[in-house]
Amino acid sequence: MSETDKEDVYVLADDSRAPVFMAEGITKVYKMGEIEVHALRGVDLQLYEGEFVVLLGPSGSGKSTLLNILGGLDVPTAGTVRYRDHDLSHADEKDLTEYRRHHVGFIFQFYNLIPSLTARENVALVTEIADDPMTPEEALKLVDLGDRLDHFPSQLSGGQQQRVAVARAVAKRPEVLLCDEPTGALDIHTGVKVLEALARVNQELRTTTAVITHNAAIAAMADRVIHIFDGRIARIDTNQGKKSPNELEW
Numbered sequence: 343m344s345e346t347d348k349e350d351v352y353v354l355a356d357d358s359r360a361p362v363f364m365a366e367g368i369t370k371v372y373k374m375g376e377i378e379v380h381a382l383r384g385v386d387l388q389l390y391e392g393e394f395v396v397l398l399g400p401s402g403s404g405k406s407t408l409l410n411i412l413g414g415l416d417v418p419t420a421g422t423v424r425y426r427d428h429d430l431s432h433a434d435e436k437d438l439t440e441y442r443r444h445h446v447g448f449i450f451q452f453y454n455l456i457p458s459l460t461a462r463e464n465v466a467l468v469t470e471i472a473d474d475p476m477t478p479e480e481a482l483k484l485v486d487l488g489d490r491l492d493h494f495p496s497q498l499s500g501g502q503q504q505r506v507a508v509a510r511a512v513a514k515r516p517e518v519l520l521c522d523e524p525t526g527a528l529d530i531h532t533g534v535k536v537l538e539a540l541a542r543v544n545q546e547l548r549t550t551t552a553v554i555t556h557n558a559a560i561a562a563m564a565d566r567v568i569h570i571f572d573g574r575i576a577r578i579d580t581n582q583g584k585k586s587p588n589e590l591e592w
């Protein structure tokens with residue numbers, strides 16, 4: 343093995359252990375006039391490349407606040423958050439916009455598709471401004487909607503609409519996919535289809551994926567499960583052998 347080969351191997355091995363996200367002591371205080379809400383009270387968290395984590399916790403415990411900070415939609419009141427070489431805690435609006443545009447895909451509970459555009463056109467909105475996107479057709483095939491390219495949102499079921507939203511989020515090949523209750527509005531069957539799409543994207547693109555859910559059954563498909571309670575991480579479980587979405591017991 344030549345010196346350069348050795349170096350490559352070393353760098354690879356090192357990268358696989360290095361976290362992509364590193365949060366230290368993050369707090370978030372929302373001030374509403376006289377009232378202060380402590381949404382996060384000191385969160386330390388590392389997320390690794392390609393891992394699939396599920397965030398569980400009661401309503402109001404700070405899950406969305408944490409996800410929004412990881413996604414550059416919000417900044418912490420104190421503490422530091424880094425994504426690779428991006429300091430997200432001290433970034434200005436322009437840096438955060440760049441970070442989101444190039445690295446992050448978001449999926450929310452309500453799909454936010456544009457009703458007057460077809461599935462293909464909804465996805466194309468993103469692929470037109472990305473650096474190295476898939477085609478809308480590729481992205482829609484990845485979520486098993488290759489046969490619904492020209493359907494409008496109103497002609498699709500809730501689960502199918504959410505899969506269009508998944509295709510839209512992943513078409514730019516984001517390194518990070520953040521999902522806030524992606525199956526919250528769906529029944530079991532359609533929820534599983536959406537989770538299958540997320541699992542496939544995680545596997546095929548090695549996208550670091552974080553999913554907030556109120557459904558504890560979904561935790562079984564994660565590499566790690568992060569339990570949030572009252573603005574803090576109460577516990578992190580590592581799954582030995584994760585389940586595929588169709589094996590989940592709801």
Ligand SMILES: Nc1ncnc2c1ncn2[C@@H]1O[C@H](COP(=O)(O)OP(=O)(O)OP(=O)(O)O)[C@@H](O)[C@H]1O
Pocket residue numbers: 372373374379380381399400401402403404405406407408
């Ligand atoms: N923009 C805001 N302004 C003021 N308070 C906020 C804001 N966003 C969140 N909060 C408060 O911060 C706390 C954490 O909210 P967050 O949305 O992170 O909870 P959550 O765990 O996602 O809850 P849920 O499961 O209900 O979505 C709550 O007490 C909430 O009221």
Ligand SMILES: [Mg+2]
Pocket residue numbers: 405406407522
């Ligand atoms: Mg929330």
